[in-house]
Amino acid sequence: MSEEKPLFNVYEVFVQKDHGSPHVWVGSVDAGSPDDALLMARENFLRRETAVSIWVVRQQDVHRTDYEDRDFFARESDKQYRMLSGYNKSNAEKWRKYKKSLLDLEKDFVKD
């Protein structure tokens, strides 16, 4: 084995496709330096796709949750009250009652 030899560092790679999108993790590369990691990332992940930015982060600098720590992600309660789906169905039912008057109003106010 090669214990005494220097080893490449692993860099995690994040690519931002355009200014409107977040950086998204795409994979990792081996490199000696951050500059090399950016080049390797471009060659490995952007041979076709375009992008506006790449981040590389040394794998050892990434702090992470443990996959086995299910408690960290526990959902003790129903989260419907935070979601669209918690409201839109009952709202739609109610709006149906007002449909006719709504249409009449639109007729009066929306002229195009």
Add this chain to the structure above:
Amino acid sequence: MTEAERHAAFMARIERGEKIEASDWMPAEYRITLVKFMQMHALSEIMGALPEKEWVPRAPTLARKLSLMAKVQDEMGHGQLILRVAEDLAAPLGKTREDLVEELFTGVAKFHNVFHMPAPTWADCGIIGWLVDGAAVVSQAALLDSSYGPYARVLQRVCAEEGFHIQHGESICLALAEGTPAQRQMLQEALNRWWEALLLFFGPAETNSASATILLKYRFRTKTNEDLRQKFFTKYVPRIWSLGLTLPDPDFRWDEAQGRWIYTAPDWSKLKEIARNQGPLSQYRLGLRRMSYEQARWVREALLGKVVA
């Protein structure tokens, strides 16, 4: 937890269809078998670029040369991505990336049987892109749902790019099929040459090797060699026929009653020769790989010189 309890918990995760990650506890046989499988896949991507690289200087047009170069580059890139994933899993075994790469030269690691074959004409390049990569996509797409998360994720990118390779190969084959009688003949001869290799590609029908059993048990793969070969026939044989090409197997047919394709078995003993690196071009291609690995040593050393502690 005792070792047995851990193992039972791991199997329960596999059976629930959960994905295993590099940092999770896993049985030694899972880790060892997966490292071997991914190492072979990565090395095969790199070795697979060689038969086509031979054709880059001889491509018939600039457009063909560009497209072939892009494919060769993709294959090397896939080798890099898969090695990266294999490396994380191999680290606890005391193995480095270099070890994984260099085991090819000592014969400890193998490369895929299909890349031991010669590619003497331009039509071979077309057949490799269309049908060898077609076979590769059939077998890799079946692994997209693999129990090992990092490998399944990297395969998404690999499969997407292989889709381009098939189009590139189809484009070459369609041009030859619509070309002069000599071009059509060249295409037919290349198909004849590759047919047996395409059957050998998926391995023997009876997959009862120790590693195949382990890979199935842990749902790293779920399809057998024969399932994949039949799938390949269903997808590609009608297309081959539609171009007016013939298969070099007079007994090849669809059997309605059995619901499967009937084919003349290839000479399976050839797989054993290839596994010993005694295939038609095994030594030649290993020589090329050794040469490029040595010639690029100074580059790796220069890059390593910059390692940030």
